[in-house]
Amino acid sequence: xxxxxxxxxxxxxxxxxxxxxxxxxxxxxxxxxxxxxxxxxxxxxxxxxxxxxxxxxxxxxxxxxxxxxxxxxxxxxxxxxxxxxxxxxxxxxxxxxxxxxxxxxxxxxxxxxxxxxxxxxxxxxxxxxxxxxxxxxxxxxxxxxxxxxxxxxxxxxxxxxxxxxxxxxxxxxxxxxxxxxxxxxxxxxxxxxxxxxxxxxxxxxxxxxxxxxxxxxxxxxxxxxxxxxxxxxxxxxxxxxxxxxxxxxxxxxxxxxxxxxxxxxxxxxxxxxxxxxxxxxxxxxxxxxxxxxxxxxxxxxxxxxxxxxxxxxxxxxxxxxxxxxxxxxxxxx
Ligand SMILES: [Mn+2]
Numbered sequence: 097x098x099x100x101x102x103x104x105x106x107x108x109x110x111x112x113x114x115x116x117x118x119x120x121x122x123x124x125x126x127x128x129x130x131x132x133x134x135x136x137x138x139x140x141x142x143x144x145x146x147x148x149x150x151x152x153x154x155x156x157x158x159x160x161x162x163x164x165x166x167x168x169x170x171x172x173x174x175x176x177x178x179x180x181x182x183x184x185x186x187x188x189x190x191x192x193x194x195x196x197x198x199x200x201x202x203x204x205x206x207x208x209x210x211x212x213x214x215x216x217x218x219x220x221x222x223x224x225x226x227x228x229x230x231x232x233x234x235x236x237x238x239x240x241x242x243x244x245x246x247x248x249x250x251x252x253x254x255x256x257x258x259x260x261x262x263x264x265x266x267x268x269x270x271x272x273x274x275x276x277x278x279x280x281x282x283x284x285x286x287x288x289x290x291x292x293x294x295x296x297x298x299x300x301x302x303x304x305x306x307x308x309x310x311x312x313x314x315x316x317x318x319x320x321x322x323x324x325x326x327x328x329x330x331x332x333x334x335x336x337x338x339x340x341x342x343x344x345x346x347x348x349x350x351x352x353x354x355x356x357x358x359x360x361x362x363x364x365x366x367x368x369x370x371x372x373x374x375x376x377x378x379x380x381x382x383x384x385x386x387x388x389x390x391x392x393x394x395x396x397x398x399x400x401x402x403x404x405x406x407x408x409x410x411x412x413x414x415x416x417x418x419x420x421x422x423x424x425x426x427x428x429x
Contacts, residue, residue, distance in 0.1 A: 097249070097288075098249065100256065102238050103256040106222045106253070106257075107257055109180055110143060113143070113146055113178065115146065115176065116136075116139045116147070116148045116149070116180055117148075117175075117180065117181050117182065118136050118139070118184060119151045119173075119184065120132040120151075120152050120185055120192070122193040123154050124154060125157075125275060125357060126159075126271050126274065126275025126310060127245045127272035127276040129156045129157075129160040129163060129268075130270075130271040131184040131185050131247050131250055131268075132152070133163050133165040133268040134268035134272075136148050138254060138259055138265060141262075142257075149170060150168050150170065151169065151173050152169050153194065154354075155171075156169055157355075159310055160310075162309050163271060175198060175200070175201055179219050180219065181201050181219055181221040182222050182223075182224070183233075184224055185224075185245075185246040185272075187225060187227035187230045187231065187405060188229070188233065200218050200219070201218075201219050203232075203234060204233075205232055206232055220235045220236075221234040221235050222234055222235070223237045223239065224238045224239075224246055224250065225237075225238070225239050225240075225249075226239070226242075226244070226245060226246050226248070226276075227239075227407070229396065229406065238253065243288075244277050244282075244284040244286065244289045245273050245277065247269040247276070248272075248273055248289060251273075261295075263299065263300030266296040267301045267302045267306065270303060270306055271306050274306055274310065274311075279311055282410075283389075315355065317355060318351055320351065321355050321356060324345045324349065325341060325359040325360075325374060326362060329363055335369055335370035335371070336373055337364065337371075339373075339374050339375070340375040340419050341356070341374070341375070341419075342377050342419050343377045346376075356374070356376055356385075364387040364389060370388065371386055371387065371393055371398065372388070373386050380418075381414045384402065384413045385410075385412045386406070388408075395409065395410065396411040399411035399412055402414075
């Protein structure tokens with residue numbers, strides 16, 4: 097799946113590092129945490145003399161606290177000479193949220209002719225990602241949109257590099273494959289995904305631990321938040337199932353933003369809809385998550401209208417502002 101030359105370029109980049117600094121996107125999900133913790137373990141095993149560090153602007157959701165290395169994720173980053181950055185599951189620099197404070201760690205994206213403008217990026221970097229909207233902002237870009245998850249790409253990468261998977265690494269990787277496929281039920285669950293899962297189980301991935309921690313446990317605040325999402329579903333004339341949560345909903349339920357993950361799959365379950373949308377207020381912004389079950393609807397285009405992006409069947413966006421309810425009444429005779 098991965099071109100051999102890309103694996104070689106990535107390995108050559110890792111080999112010359114004085115420090116290996118892994119980074120995933122803000123508001124990290126299971127694939128972000130799975131891929132960053134797996135990559136850090138792989139790098140530490142194969143470059144024992146090079147310090148390996150993990151960075152994310154947001155802490156890991158407690159759900160993934162059972163994964164090795166998760167406690168090593170740091171927030172404050174000061175780039176130093178000799179750093180090599182490894183970006184995981186992040187389609188664009190802004191999704192890491194380090195783009196404003198540390199623009200120099202990213203390369204300028206290639207223009208429409210495929211050439212990378214001069215200047216910018218001072219540090220070598222490797223990006224491993226599966227988002228089709230990836231802007232190729234690293235020096236080595238391993239972007240495979242057909243992959244279900246960044247963790248799936250890492251399984252192939254390890255094989256290409258000749259790196260064996262330990263049970264701990266396999267557990268991190270299986271967490272990402274499971275969460276990005278919704279437990280092997282989303283439309284991105286290809287035959288290749290099942291082969292990947294088989295390889296991970298063979299490597300000792302603790303499948304039942306993941307099922308219990310990720311899919312079979314929910315805090316009371318999460319259940320109450322999801323209750324509000326479900327209660328507030330409305331159907332639009334365009335055929336969308338929409339729900340919206342204000343900051344007040346988060347305060348009243350005691351849930352934080354990360355606890356919203358997964359609720360949209362229930363909104364998306366309304367039969368006959370073209371798409372589903374969950375809007376949520378967060379720190380002066382309104383974030384939107386879009387899903388569809390249909391092949392003739394591309395929600396990444398809808399998200400694009402609000403400067404967002406993602407996949408055809410799952411996408412998101414963020415706009416500044418707050419939610420204001422609009423109630424319409426008409427007289428029926
Ligand atoms: Mn992902």
